[in-house]
Amino acid sequence: xxxxxxxxxxxxxxxxxxxxxxxxxxxxxxxxxxxxxxxxxxxxxxxxxxxxxxxxxxxxxxxxxxxxxxxxxxxxxxxxxxxxxxxxxxxxxxxxxxxxxxxxxxxxxxxxxxxxxxxxxxxxxxxxxxxxxxxxxxxxxxxxxxxxxxxxxxxxxxxxxxxxxxxxxxxxxxxxxxxxxxxxxxxxxxxxxxxxxxxxxxxxxxxxxxxxxxxxxxxxxxxxxxxxxxxxxxxxxxxxxxxxxxxxxxxxxxxxxxxxxxxxxxxxxxxxxxxxxxxxxxxxxxxxxxxxxxxxxxxxxxxxxxxxxxxxxxxxxxxxxxxxxx
Amino acid sequence: xxxxxxxxxxxxxxxxxxxxxxxxxxxxxxxxxxxxxxxxxxxxxxxxxxxxxxxxxxxxxxxxxxxxxxxxxxxxxxxxxxxxxxxxxxxxxxxxxxxxxxxxxxxxxxxxxxxxxxxxxxxxxxxxxxxxxxxxxxxxxxxxxxxxxxxxxxxxxxxxxxxxxxxxxxxxxxxxxxxxxxxxxxxxxxxxxxxxxxxxxxxxxxxxxxxxxxxxxxxxxxxxxxxxxxxxxxxxxxxxxxxxxxxxxxxxxxxxxxxxxxxxxxxxxxxxxxxxxxxxxxxxxxxxxxxxxxxxxxxxxxxxxxxxxxxxxxxxxxxxxxxxxxxxxxxxxx
Amino acid sequence: xxxxxxxxxxxxxxxxxxxxxxxxxxxxxxxxxxxxxxxxxxxxxxxxxxxxxxxxxxxxxxxxxxxxxxxxxxxxxxxxxxxxxxxxxxxxxxxxxxxxxxxxxxxxxxxxxxxxxxxxxxxxxxxxxxxxxxxxxxxxxxxxxxxxxxxxxxxxxxxxxxxxxxxxxxxxxxxxxxxxxxxxxxxxxxxxxxxxxxxxxxxxxxxxxxxxxxxxxxxxxxxxxxxxxxxxxxxxxxxxxxxxxxxxxxxxxxxxxxxxxxxxxxxxxxxxxxxxxxxxxxxxxxxxxxxxxxxx
Numbered sequence: 034x035x036x037x038x039x040x041x042x043x044x045x046x047x048x049x050x051x052x053x054x055x056x057x058x059x060x061x062x063x064x065x066x067x068x069x070x071x072x073x074x075x076x077x078x079x080x081x082x083x084x085x086x087x088x089x090x091x092x093x094x095x096x097x098x099x100x101x102x103x104x105x106x107x108x109x110x111x112x113x114x115x116x117x118x119x120x121x122x123x124x125x126x127x128x129x130x131x132x133x134x135x136x137x138x139x140x141x142x143x144x145x146x147x148x149x150x151x152x153x154x155x156x157x158x159x160x161x162x163x164x165x166x167x168x169x170x171x172x173x174x175x176x177x178x179x180x181x182x183x184x185x186x187x188x189x190x191x192x193x194x195x196x197x198x199x200x201x202x203x204x205x206x207x208x209x210x211x212x213x214x215x216x217x218x219x220x221x222x223x224x225x226x227x228x229x230x231x232x233x234x235x236x237x238x239x240x241x242x243x244x245x246x247x248x249x250x251x252x253x254x255x256x257x258x259x260x261x262x263x264x265x266x267x268x269x270x271x272x273x274x275x276x277x278x279x280x281x282x283x284x285x286x287x288x289x290x291x292x293x294x295x296x297x298x299x300x301x302x303x304x305x306x307x308x309x310x311x312x313x314x315x316x317x318x319x320x321x322x323x324x325x326x327x328x329x330x331x332x333x334x335x336x337x338x339x340x341x342x343x344x345x346x347x348x349x350x351x352x353x354x355x356x357x358x359x
Numbered sequence: 360x361x362x363x364x365x366x367x368x369x370x371x372x373x374x375x376x377x378x379x380x381x382x383x384x385x386x387x388x389x390x391x392x393x394x395x396x397x398x399x400x401x402x403x404x405x406x407x408x409x410x411x412x413x414x415x416x417x418x419x420x421x422x423x424x425x426x427x428x429x430x431x432x433x434x435x436x437x438x439x440x441x442x443x444x445x446x447x448x449x450x451x452x453x454x455x456x457x458x459x460x461x462x463x464x465x466x467x468x469x470x471x472x473x474x475x476x477x478x479x480x481x482x483x484x485x486x487x488x489x490x491x492x493x494x495x496x497x498x499x500x501x502x503x504x505x506x507x508x509x510x511x512x513x514x515x516x517x518x519x520x521x522x523x524x525x526x527x528x529x530x531x532x533x534x535x536x537x538x539x540x541x542x543x544x545x546x547x548x549x550x551x552x553x554x555x556x557x558x559x560x561x562x563x564x565x566x567x568x569x570x571x572x573x574x575x576x577x578x579x580x581x582x583x584x585x586x587x588x589x590x591x592x593x594x595x596x597x598x599x600x601x602x603x604x605x606x607x608x609x610x611x612x613x614x615x616x617x618x619x620x621x622x623x624x625x626x627x628x629x630x631x632x633x634x635x636x637x638x639x640x641x642x643x644x645x646x647x648x649x650x651x652x653x654x655x656x657x658x659x660x661x662x663x664x665x666x667x668x669x670x671x672x673x674x675x676x677x678x679x680x681x682x683x684x685x686x687x688x689x690x691x692x693x
Numbered sequence: 694x695x696x697x698x699x700x701x702x703x704x705x706x707x708x709x710x711x712x713x714x715x716x717x718x719x720x721x722x723x724x725x726x727x728x729x730x731x732x733x734x735x736x737x738x739x740x741x742x743x744x745x746x747x748x749x750x751x752x753x754x755x756x757x758x759x760x761x762x763x764x765x766x767x768x769x770x771x772x773x774x775x776x777x778x779x780x781x782x783x784x785x786x787x788x789x790x791x792x793x794x795x796x797x798x799x800x801x802x803x804x805x806x807x808x809x810x811x812x813x814x815x816x817x818x819x820x821x822x823x824x825x826x827x828x829x830x831x832x833x834x835x836x837x838x839x840x841x842x843x844x845x846x847x848x849x850x851x852x853x854x855x856x857x858x859x860x861x862x863x864x865x866x867x868x869x870x871x872x873x874x875x876x877x878x879x880x881x882x883x884x885x886x887x888x889x890x891x892x893x894x895x896x897x898x899x900x901x902x903x904x905x906x907x908x909x910x911x912x913x914x915x916x917x918x919x920x921x922x923x924x925x926x927x928x929x930x931x932x933x934x935x936x937x938x939x940x941x942x943x944x945x946x947x948x949x950x951x952x953x954x955x956x957x958x959x960x961x962x963x964x965x966x967x968x969x970x971x972x973x974x975x976x977x978x979x980x981x982x983x984x985x986x987x988x989x
Contacts, residue, residue, distance in 0.1 A: 669832060
């Protein structure tokens with residue numbers, strides 16, 4: 034595969050707590066091509082955010098630690114890098130946007146200074162030059178009168194504005210990869226659409242690859258090329274987005290799809306997946322989804338399924354899918 | 360911002376009026392007759408009555424208060440019964456020593472307290488954290504005058520490292536510029552005086568600082584622990600900043616906002632503590648003078664010193680509030 | 694059957710009433726430092742109560758021939774300048790320190806609670822007047838204000854209690870006012886008012902029980918402040934007067950013998966530090982046990 038940007042192989046990130054070990058990310062593999070948008074989908078606690086923090090090597094430690102696997106980014110092994118080398122990657126070649134624009138900006142510094150900080154650090158710009166570039170970035174993200182707003186403190190801006198600032202901050206060094214962790218979840222629906230559009234627009238301009246972490250399949254349908262579905266620290270299905278929506282293979286994916294509200298269907302109540310995410314300290318021996326799965330059989334509770342290729346570009350981890358038990 | 364400052368300064372006036380009224384009333388209502396005190400035990404009743412008339416003590420209370428107030432405004436705090444010198448002169452001659460001691464103490468308390476608090480938070484549950492929190496517990500529980508005595512026993516009497524008492528060796532006083540010996544000796548490049556002043560101030564200032572240092576260390580630690588968990592710290596790390604930059608530029612600046620308030624509150628503790636420390640180390644400041652005045656029932660001196668110290672305290676608090684508003688951009692100047 | 698159901702409901706209610714207390718005790722007893730402090734303070738209280746039986750010597754009348762002895766087998770902590778046994782004086786000193794500490798906090802707490810409740814409950818002009826007054830008192834450094842009161846009241850232990858209660862009172866008033874304001878608008882208070890309860894009844898029965906937690910915590914920590922300030926007044930010669938044994942006064946008079954008999958200032962200081970530390974740790978423990986949300 035040429036034009037491969039990121040390859041995650043068998044990544045394991047565990048949390049060592051007093052009560053035991055939580056395998057928050059447990060053997061996750063996926064890849065990302067240049068210019069592509071990959072969605073990582075799952076409920077909260079599925080390990081999708083920890084996966085992204087693992088790529089950045091920002092897993093809170095202790096108690097968390099990357100215990101196995103390989104992360105190759107543009108041909109370089111990220112897990113083999115020193116902390117100093119890693120700092121040259123963060124914010125420069127890989128950037129991140131977080132869920133909470135209200136709290137993700139430092140309240141005591143002007144937004145311009147916060148954007149400029151990255152440019153001074155990674156692009157060796159002078160402060161003045163960096164601030165001018167910050168104005169340009171704010172203009173690019175569609176903030177009106179950016180030369181004034183650059184002097185604003187975060188609390189003087191709305192949530193949508195702050196998320197634009199976060200995007201400006203993340204993209205100012207023209208990173209090869211942008212990881213967006215639930216970038217629109219905290220925003221109003223109308224603002225959500227604007228932010229997603231902005232991300233796509235900037236992706237086209239800068240040829241950035243995006244990993245979009247979300248629990249919202251509606252967002253996935255709108256912007257992603259491919260999707261990886263995660264459950265309890267494992268990948269349960271991977272597919273191009275169109276095929277995933279057309280023909281979901283894993284019962285969990287079907288459950289997620291059924292819980293999207295549709296305007297064209299008159300449903301009385303939203304379908305929800307029964308039950309809750311199991312306690313990560315005491316995972317069931319078989320398929321982790323079995324206790325909640327409406328189609329589970331006896332052997333699902335005993336044998337753990339493996340992620341298996343069932344068609345070109347399609348992987349699933351389910352004993353019920355033909356070939357899935359291999 | 361300027362309007363806010365002016366408004367806050369104007370708001371000081373009623374507070375200062377209240378303080379003066381309060382001190383005046385308390386002393387007026389409860390103390391023994393100042394005329395009798397001034398004349399001593401052998402005075403006749405007629406003499407006392409004559410002096411009462413002369414001093415205006417027979418006028419209605421409110422007339423006396425307004426006379427007192429108009430005197431105060433003109434800088435007339437009365438005369439000390441002990442030395443017969445104007446109270447304000449006494450205060451001004453003693454005040455620099457107290458300012459120097461308090462500044463040295465708050466400096467030590469803030470620098471050590473913040474540093475210990477930050478390191479304890481960054482290395483939570485480490486040996487350093489453990490011991491510094493035991494130290495902080497001792498700091499808030501030990502009477503500062505006892506700590507002072509213990510330091511004298513150890514560093515002066517046993518080890519002979521530091522002088523027992525006083526501000527500076529006799530004859531070493533630097534040329535008077537600000538009245539603060541350390542500052543004056545630096546300004547005049549009088550290094551011998553500087554050395555002597557530093558050796559004298561180190562124990563009283565550290566003893567005075569101990570309580571505030573402990574409070575500041577605890578406060579810094581707990582706010583740092585809270586700030587380190589914030590989302591914007593993760594953002595800073597995701598930018599690729601060094602951990603030291605994350606800690607000092609992004610976390611500390613936020614953690615300092617509540618710490619500044621605590622430091623401001625400590626000024627009051629320090630001024631109360633100065634009375635004790637000055638007594639322990641025979642430091643010639645306003646606090647030890649106040650205690651002498653009370654023991655000698657020198658009540659114009661007591662009244663003057665208390666009003667003066669309270670005024671300084673109120674002004675310091677105002678400065679701290681303004682500093683706070685400047686540090687935290689979220690505060691509205693209203 | 695119906696009666697049985699009713700009885701069960703009642704027991705359930707009683708359990709509900711008891712369980713917060715039990716839950717509080719369960720949390721407090723898990724805090725080792727707080728429990729050690731509690732045991733220490735209970736022990737100290739017993740020592741204070743039975744001081745005449747425990748103390749090996751008379752704390753007031755010494756034996757001049759045995760003055761300024763270093764700690765030895767006969768006098769475990771040595772003797773002072775008048776030949777009095779320091780251990781005995783420290784034991785009797787516990788009486789004064791604990792009494793002054795508890796009494797000062799009790800007075801300050803009662804007056805502060807009444808003023809704070811009135812200010813918070815009625816609001817308006819009364820609130821303004823009371824709180825302005827408290828603000829002015831708080832604008833003095835507290836030890837300085839206590840010293841000023843001692844100047845007008847005269848020296849002595851009773852006056853020390855009064856001075857310390859006055860200067861610490863505004864803080865309690867402020868806490869109570871704040872708490873009253875926060876529960877005043879709750880529905881159960883509105884309901885109590887609607888059925889025609891008198892204001893005093895509403896304040897005492899319905900509001901104060903709900904603001905007890907911060908008051909108890911502040912009061913416990915306040916005892917350590919009161920003990921420290923009593924000692925400070927004693928040290929300056931303004932508080933408890935000789936020959937009475939009080940820890941701060943002992944330090945004040947022992948100060949003159951630093952060079953040849955430093956043991957005079959060792960032990961009273963240790964006694965103050967340990968007692969104050971115990972009240973601080975107990976106060977912190979109570980805070981954590983009463984309101985786990987306040988915990989770091």
